[in-house]
Amino acid sequence: MDKYDNIIPDAALLSKISGYFQQFLPLSIPEMAELARYCEIRRFPKRTILIEEGETDDFLNLVVQGIVMKYIRMPRGEMILQLATEGHIISAEISFLSRQPSQVIIETLEPTTLISLSYDKMQEALENFSRGEELGRRILENMYVKKDEKKYAWLAIDVRERFINYMEHHPHMLQRVPQKYLASYLNIKPETFSRLKHLTRKRPGREKEVI
Numbered sequence: 063m064d065k066y067d068n069i070i071p072d073a074a075l076l077s078k079i080s081g082y083f084q085q086f087l088p089l090s091i092p093e094m095a096e097l098a099r100y101c102e103i104r105r106f107p108k109r110t111i112l113i114e115e116g117e118t119d120d121f122l123n124l125v126v127q128g129i130v131m132k133y134i135r136m137p138r139g140e141m142i143l144q145l146a147t148e149g150h151i152i153s154a155e156i157s158f159l160s161r162q163p164s165q166v167i168i169e170t171l172e173p174t175t176l177i178s179l180s181y182d183k184m185q186e187a188l189e190n191f192s193r194g195e196e197l198g199r200r201i202l203e204n205m206y207v208k209k210d211e212k213k214y215a216w217l218a219i220d221v222r223e224r225f226i227n228y229m230e231h232h233p234h235m236l237q238r239v240p241q242k243y244l245a246s247y248l249n250i251k252p253e254t255f256s257r258l259k260h261l262t263r264k265r266p267g268r269e270k271e272v273i
Contacts (some may be wrong), residue, residue, distance in 0.1 A: 119154035128174025
């Protein structure tokens with residue numbers, strides 16, 4: 063399927079749109095129906111590059127199903143900046159908001175379904191949807207707050223505790239994401255990551271989604 067192939071949202075997907083946006087702003091059913099008109103559903107196969115370095119990102123995406131990673135290429139391999147699973151937003155934010163070429167690559171790791179808002183549709187929604195500006199501000203604030211919370215939390219703990227904390231909250235990721243990508247995302251050397259894997263058998267955790 064072409065990466066720009068779109069489908070009309072069905073009731074289940076519209077329910078997911080509603081569930082996500084209601085986290086930030088209580089919206090009536092008519093408001094949700096109006097907001098859904100600005101969104102589109104996009105489906106991609108595994109290992110599809112959505113945005114390449116140097117391209118301008120035109121979409122803000124909510125992951126409905128699948129995993130999407132954001133990374134930059136380094137001399138020794140990829141540096142993973144984000145692993146987004148169901149219920150989380152991913153985009154090349156700087157490129158999307160500034161309309162400048164992206165410095166990051168965004169790629170699917172599994173067959174993926176996204177609810178996407180294009181930059182042009184976002185501008186249209188901000189102008190015409192009565193609560194669009196407030197909703198957009200709350201979503202962006204949440205994104206940047208979570209990024210800083212993660213960064214500061216990881217600076218405060220050592221590698222072992224970082225690994226344990228992540229795996230207790232996201233045990234399913236070991237089955238869904240190649241180990242080298244998890245190691246990069248956690249900023250742990252691959253050989254250290256391998257040595258720490260035995261801890262997952264001793265400290266089972268609750269499955270949650272990745273931020």
